[in-house]
Amino acid sequence: MVNILAVGDVVGQNGLEYLTRNLYSLQREYDAAFTVVNAENAQGRGLFSTDADAVFDAGADVITLGNHAYSKREICDYLDETANIIRPANYAAAAPGVGECTVERAFGSVRVICLIGRKDLDYSPDNPFVTASRLLADGTSTITLVDFHAEATSEKKALAWYLDGKVSAFWGTHTHVQTSDARVLPGGTGYVTDLGMTGPADSVIGMDVRQSVNMFLGLPKDSYRAAAGICVIEGAVFSVDELSGKCASVRIFRR
């Protein structure tokens, strides 16, 4: 059995620093053999290559992204040049970076796929269900992990059921609010609707509270500010049989 740690969206430099300080001890605590971190918000909207380097240095094996993959244009070349950082696979084939990677480890190979949802997100990616089917028909790895970056709980649950038994673990990101529905689906896919985030606790999904409230009041928007203050790190640990690729248990965590 190998334990796979999945960590929710890193928000702001505050969140990045908290990740750097806490990831190693979390990996020790859960005896994690493999770690995936979503880092699309290290600069609030998007991330710089230096942020990605810091996430790898903190102990991530793979970095996943989402709707803010290209919000900082400087990252585009880095995505083309750097292994193990992936953007949604259902973005245009010509878009910078790739949507999946396979990492070899002593216990076997781990394939990680990133997908983005279409419901209530203002982008027009390919259908994630169709893309997932195509990718899984293209190749296999005993352990396959999916980060589904999506707004709607319905879309996340539907894709998880659609892929049940075909992937080892499937988790949602993007909403930055951890859900309590972690479970193993009947086919052996470990699932949670949203990992949560790694970022400031007194915030609105990582954003400065006053700025977010003003936005909803309809006051003029200013540029994104991540909140200050004490952080949380949230995510899930999937225990996966490295021979069958089936998930045996899932636990969520918050520190």
Ligand SMILES: [Fe+2]
């Ligand atoms: Fe996010």
Ligand SMILES: [Fe+2]
């Ligand atoms: Fe997002």
